Amino acid sequence: MSRTDAILKRLLRFHPKLIDLELDRVARLLDALGRPQDRLPPVIHVAGTNGKGSTIAYLRAMLEAAGKRVHVYTSPQLVAFRERIRLAGTLVSARKLNAALECCEIANGDEPITYFEITTAAAFLLFAEEQADYLLLEVGLGGRFDATNVIDHPLAAVITPISRDHTEFLGDTLGEIASAKAGIIKRGSPVIVARQEPEAMAVIEAEAQRLGVAPFVAGSGFDGFAQRGRLVYQDEEGLLDLPLPALVGPHQVENAALAVATVRRLGLPVDAEAIATGLRRAVWPARLSRLRGALTDYLAEGQELWLDGGHNAAGAQALANALAEMNRTRPAPLVLVTGMLGTKDARAFFAPFAPLDPVVFTVPIPGEAAALPARALAGFAKGQGFSTEITRSVPAALQKAAHIEGARIVICGSLYLAGHVLRQNKTPPE
Numbered sequence: 001m002s003r004t005d006a007i008l009k010r011l012l013r014f015h016p017k018l019i020d021l022e023l024d025r026v027a028r029l030l031d032a033l034g035r036p037q038d039r040l041p042p043v044i045h046v047a048g049t050n051g052k053g054s055t056i057a058y059l060r061a062m063l064e065a066a067g068k069r070v071h072v073y074t075s076p077q078l079v080a081f082r083e084r085i086r087l088a089g090t091l092v093s094a095r096k097l098n099a100a101l102e103c104c105e106i107a108n109g110d111e112p113i114t115y116f117e118i119t120t121a122a123a124f125l126l127f128a129e130e131q132a133d134y135l136l137l138e139v140g141l142g143g144r145f146d147a148t149n150v151i152d153h154p155l156a157a158v159i160t161p162i163s164r165d166h167t168e169f170l171g172d173t174l175g176e177i178a179s180a181k182a183g184i185i186k187r188g189s190p191v192i193v194a195r196q197e198p199e200a201m202a203v204i205e206a207e208a209q210r211l212g213v214a215p216f217v218a219g220s221g222f223d224g225f226a227q228r229g230r231l232v233y234q235d236e237e238g239l240l241d242l243p244l245p246a247l248v249g250p251h252q253v254e255n256a257a258l259a260v261a262t263v264r265r266l267g268l269p270v271d272a273e274a275i276a277t278g279l280r281r282a283v284w285p286a287r288l289s290r291l292r293g294a295l296t297d298y299l300a301e302g303q304e305l306w307l308d309g310g311h312n313a314a315g316a317q318a319l320a321n322a323l324a325e326m327n328r329t330r331p332a333p334l335v336l337v338t339g340m341l342g343t344k345d346a347r348a349f350f351a352p353f354a355p356l357d358p359v360v361f362t363v364p365i366p367g368e369a370a371a372l373p374a375r376a377l378a379g380f381a382k383g384q385g386f387s388t389e390i391t392r393s394v395p396a397a398l399q400k401a402a403h404i405e406g407a408r409i410v411i412c413g414s415l416y417l418a419g420h421v422l423r424q425n426k427t428p429p430e
Helices: 003-014 024-032 052-065 094-108 115-129 174-184 198-210 250-266 272-281 294-298 313-329 346-356 374-383 394-401 415-425
Strands: 043-047 070-073 085-087 134-138 156-159 191-193 222-227 230-235 238-243 304-307 334-338 359-362 387-390 408-412
Touching (some): 003 094, 024 094, 024 115, 052 070, 052 134, 052 272, 070 115, 085 115, 094 115, 156 174, 156 250, 174 198, 191 250, 222 250, 230 250, 238 272, 250 272, 250 313, 294 394, 294 415, 304 415, 313 346, 313 408, 334 346, 334 374, 334 394, 359 374, 359 394, 394 408, 408 415
Parallel strands (some): 043 134, 043 156, 070 134, 156 191, 304 408, 334 359, 334 408, 359 387
Antiparallel strands (some): 222 230, 230 238
16 A cells, blocks of 8 residues: 555545535635635636536646646546646646645544545645646535635636536435536636536526626537537637547537637637647546557457446436447447446436447446446346346456457446556556
């Protein structure tokens, strides 16, 4: 066990037995640390259900292409905790991370605090200590009572598409979930909003109106669409003819357009050339990523191996749409190698793949106590009428899939599974 892992394990002892989303605990700790959140570079705060990480990846790539130093905070990690914290373009070193975590441990004493709260406080310490031009800050859960929502005057709030997820914490209806996400909107700060379901958009617009903010909304204030192999972006300032984003799938055009809209709405010092460069350079692992590594040794000739971390119904729909688009270019039998957490709606996850008639191999997620057993997961796939087989591991599933000629094999269903796969493939994130 690394020193970082040992510290993180110790921090779990402070975790309250019942999670109640509030800001009191993290505010208390940040006060004890000297309020590092007041010494951060300008913050772009990003909430939503799907597309947060991809939108941040585009923003980071565009800003860095313009020569800016950018801090980034995202979660969860895929392989190592330090992936969550990027200081001025570079993943935090183990030495700096350990020092910040131990500082927070001492400052917290024996008070109850959640794992995410205390690690977010450590991230703020690190961000406050190193100069940067911007901080791209991803919400962990919800928004209103998320530990990141202690920034009184962000440069902007960005809200990606909202769908049903984490209902045990955020509410059963789309309106309740949208209310939690809209909690990052602050008086005096612009808000840029992706396309939403009407129920979610009504809540966001009402919250913005209450705070005297005019939301900049996809479909009315700005738009972006793929045309003849290019991304065409339009807002009140005019048209941009841009390259398609590096990340794969029709949904990535929407995420990229949201990032472009944020840059343009805020008047950031990023010209069209830097925007285009950022779209080409953006990297966000396990979002419909083609795998080339150790696991491809299990493939038969002509097969493809892909990895996607989508784990809810909206993520599955985006993945299914992307795979359908791939089929128009190169038709191929679809194989899903799927593992999921028991907290997710497996039935809703599988439903969007019905038109693609996949073969499904279910797998456990090693080391995850909350994972849905492969046998139980297989029941949901069979319920959709899919040919399904229970397997003991990803390599075992790939060996069985090798007989399906020319198959497009997609490992999906969980970011935790994605992290395990990247370790097996010997291609951890940067």
